[in-house]
Amino acid sequence: MSTVKAVLMDEAAVGRALTRIAHEIIERNDGCQDVCLVGIRRRGVPLAQRIAENIERIENRKVPVGELDIMLYRDDLTRIADMPRLSSTNVPFDVTNKRVVIVDDVLYTGRTARAAIDALFAMGRPAMIQLAILVDRGHRELPIRADYVGKNIPTSRSEVIAVKLPQFDGETSVQILTLE
DSSP, X not given: OEXXXXXXXXXXXXXXXXXXXXXXXXXXXXXXXXXXXXXXTTTHHHHHHHHHHHHHHHHSOOOOEEEEOOGGGOTTHHHHOSSOOOOOOBOOSOOTTOEEEEEEEEESXXXXXXXXXXXXXXXXXXXXXXXXXXXXXXXOSSSOOOSEEEEEOOOOTTEEEEEEOHHHHSSOEEEEEEEO
């Protein structure tokens, strides 16, 4: 059981963070030539789509967006389930020599990002991999850091960050929950 401790970002704050991330991606990559976004299933996918929409609005140029299922690349796969449920990876473009921006909702231990990097290398050899995260909550177990962060939210290990998106939750917000 968990209870909402606080709402840290409302819909407007999430929108501003995603717009800022889009601007930072454009700046760091000198435009959006050879840039593609890959969202980690589940919540990373709609976030990647929103960032791509922002980039298109700013640069008047579409950026390809893919969907990455990292289940088979997780280092804790045997602890999760005997028969993992696979979603589908849908990256309808070649990642070789591209500047790939992995997008996810929360960066915690770094293990999900590492699995996403492994999954990308199974598809080709990107020129560069960058990481965009809506919320960085700390507590890294691997030497991974995000290139683009919507908000840094220091947490205790007994707290959970819940990113709510309309596709899954009917609303847009970031909440901090306490476990009971």
